[in-house]
Amino acid sequence: MMINGKTTICGIFGCPVGHSLSPAMHNAAFASLGLNWVYLPFEVGPKGLPAAVEAVRALNMAGVNVTVPHKQQAAALVDQLSPAAGLSGAVNTIVNRGGVLHGHNTDGEGFLRALEEEAGLRAEAGPALILGAGGAARAVAAALALNGSPEIIVANRTPEKAAQLSELIRNRTGCRASALTWPAGPGQGGPGEGDWASVLARASLVVQTTPLGMGPGAEGTPPLPFDLLNPGQVVVDLIYNPACTTFMNRCQAAGARVFNGLGMLLHQGAAAFELWTGRQAPLAVMRDALKQNIQVRRQETGDRRQEGAGE
Numbered sequence: 517m518m519i520n521g522k523t524t525i526c527g528i529f530g531c532p533v534g535h536s537l538s539p540a541m542h543n544a545a546f547a548s549l550g551l552n553w554v555y556l557p558f559e560v561g562p563k564g565l566p567a568a569v570e571a572v573r574a575l576n577m578a579g580v581n582v583t584v585p586h587k588q589q590a591a592a593l594v595d596q597l598s599p600a601a602g603l604s605g606a607v608n609t610i611v612n613r614g615g616v617l618h619g620h621n622t623d624g625e626g627f628l629r630a631l632e633e634e635a636g637l638r639a640e641a642g643p644a645l646i647l648g649a650g651g652a653a654r655a656v657a658a659a660l661a662l663n664g665s666p667e668i669i670v671a672n673r674t675p676e677k678a679a680q681l682s683e684l685i686r687n688r689t690g691c692r693a694s695a696l697t698w699p700a701g702p703g704q705g706g707p708g709e710g711d712w713a714s715v716l717a718r719a720s721l722v723v724q725t726t727p728l729g730m731g732p733g734a735e736g737t738p739p740l741p742f743d744l745l746n747p748g749q750v751v752v753d754l755i756y757n758p759a760c761t762t763f764m765n766r767c768q769a770a771g772a773r774v775f776n777g778l779g780m781l782l783h784q785g786a787a788a789f790e791l792w793t794g795r796q797a798p799l800a801v802m803r804d805a806l807k808q809n810i811q812v813r814r815q816e817t818g819d820r821r822q823e824g825a826g827e
């Protein structure tokens with residue numbers, strides 16, 4: 517990589533940011549297309565985001581990704597929001613167009629692209645059950661709802677957050693949405709067993725968005741009544757490290773088609789790359805860079821705490 521007076525700069529704001537796989541993925545993409553661009557990590561503390569976002573404009577950067585814990589605050593700091601960023605209330609990609617900062621959420625777009633590429637499934641295919649109601653769940657729910665999903669059902673450990681997310685989707689889009697009681701334990705539908713049976717009978721898609729099962733040796737799993745899954749039902753776990761979580765194993769044993777979160781990670785990056793450069797993202801190069809860096813991460817025993825964290 518040759519940096520000179522004409523190099524275009526973009527990067528990522530997060531805290532911590534050292535675990536991020538995005539610099540490797542984007543710099544490999546720039547190099548493969550011969551673009552004089554560079555992507556840098558910036559550790560931005562809790563109070564530093566307003567100044568950092570202003571610096572995107574002041575330094576004439578092409579844009580940045582924004583990651584934990586800044587995605588929601590970033591939505592309040594940009595000049596314009598895309599429909600997905602507005603609905604999810606979170607920005608993971610800022611694009612600087614002549615000093616006007618546009619906020620996007622490519623997490624949801626990345627999820628949809630990966631779903632279609634890997635599972636051959638589109639949002640409109642049928643109802644989706646989302647496990648969890650945090651930032652990733654909001655991005656996935658917003659993307660599904662804005663792209664034709666007929667129904668979204670949310671189940672979360674803290675029921676109020678599931679109710680809030682389903683209410684937001686119901687009130688702001690044409691998508692039906694409801695909340696479901698989080699079961700008491702694996703295989704125990706609890707008081708809402710009938711509801712779980714009916715939801716899993718009609719859902720085309722189940723999305724696991726909690727950090728349960730993330731990191732080496734982690735065996736946690738959301739208490740889904742696994743025996744109610746249908747053969748061939750599509751299940752996506754947003755975790756990508758380990759490549760196969762306990763949750764994925766149990767769903768697969770019940771006959772479901774399971775996918776991890778690597779495709780979403782790749783495609784959220786590809787969508788951001790396309791917004792910044794206007795060029796088609798070199799997916800194969802970006803995928804290789806991700807896989808190589810995940811492999812390196814697995815070998816680094818000192819970095820276990822951060823393994824598998826989303827971008």
Ligand code: NAP
Pocket residue numbers: 623648649650651652653672673674677725726727728730754755756777778780781782784824825826827
């Ligand atoms: P978040 O905003 O902190 O939300 C976490 C969610 O998980 C909440 O709904 C929380 O429930 C639930 N949860 C956390 N610990 C739990 C536990 N022990 N038992 C039951 N539920 C639990 O986090 P996030 O940003 O949404 O990220 C969630 C996961 O998605 C992470 O694993 C992250 O790495 C992954 N992710 C992947 C990608 C990708 O590109 N593949 C992108 C983004 C995120 P409460 O409301 O009850 O606290």
